[in-house]
Amino acid sequence: xxxxxxxxxxxxxxxxxxxxxxxxxxxxxxxxxxxxxxxxxxxxxxxxxxxxxxxxxxxxxxxxxxxxxxxxxxxxxxxxxxxxxxxxxxxxxxxxxxxxxxxxxxxxxxxxxxxxxxxxxxxxxxxxxxxxxxxxxxxxxxxxxxxxxxxxxxxxxxxxxxxxxxxxxxxxxxxxxxxxx
Ligand code: RP5
Numbered sequence: 001x002x003x004x005x006x007x008x009x010x011x012x013x014x015x016x017x018x019x020x021x022x023x024x025x026x027x028x029x030x031x032x033x034x035x036x037x038x039x040x041x042x043x044x045x046x047x048x049x050x051x052x053x054x055x056x057x058x059x060x061x062x063x064x065x066x067x068x069x070x071x072x073x074x075x076x077x078x079x080x081x082x083x084x085x086x087x088x089x090x091x092x093x094x095x096x097x098x099x100x101x102x103x104x105x106x107x108x109x110x111x112x113x114x115x116x117x118x119x120x121x122x123x124x125x126x127x128x129x130x131x132x133x134x135x136x137x138x139x140x141x142x143x144x145x146x147x148x149x150x151x152x153x154x155x156x157x158x159x160x161x162x163x164x165x166x167x168x169x170x171x172x173x174x175x176x177x178x179x180x181x
Contacts, residue, residue: 022077025052025146028069028095030085032056034108037137038084041106044143048160050150057083059090066091070098080146083131084139086110089121092131102149104142105131 025045029038038054045052057066073081073095081099083092084106092105105122109115115136123133134141144161151158 021051023051023053024077024079024150025050025082025143026069026073026078026080027052027054027082027084028057028091029083029106029108030056030058030060030089030091034084034086037108038082038106038139041082041084041139041143041146044140045146048143048147048157048164050143050147050157053078057091057095059085059094060088066094067098070095073099074101080104080149082106082139082142082146084108084142085122086115086118087121089118092122092133093125093129096125096129096131103131104145105133106139106142107133107136109137 027038027041027045029035042052042054056062057069059066078101081095081101081103083095083103085091086108087110089105089107092103096103107115107118107122110118119133119136122131125131132145134145144164147157147161151161
């Protein structure tokens, strides 16, 4: 696992990888309407060369698919799951109930209630079933947290995270320089 892993995108998490490279992160979401929020996570994982898959899994509309996905994820080699959903956002919590893997929940802002409904649905998990919840619509942070998690056992991902942080610091310092001039 020390080698640089190229990105792989699978549209069906129940399929075997066509590229013979198993995804380490799985991004799932309740609806294709969540994609505009969740694609930022895919961009980060691509930038950091993390093999990932991305697909739709709905807690309410495809409960059997969700069950199969949750039960099989660790057996397929997935290490971290990012789950995004809006409204009555049960997907991250239900997936966390079905898998021993770390699950990061992304509350997606819907057309009503400003996403607070999704946030509360995801963050208020009962004791014993954790979901690491990021800010509303912040799938970027979900992907960065996934990379950090992988970094605890794949050191090259820690290096990439450190570079990302250095770059972010330089950008902010550059803006301060510009303002001070
Ligand atoms: C949730 O319902 C989805 O995660 C989505 O955020 C929301 C609305 O879904 P659509 O009606 O746009 O398919 O399950």
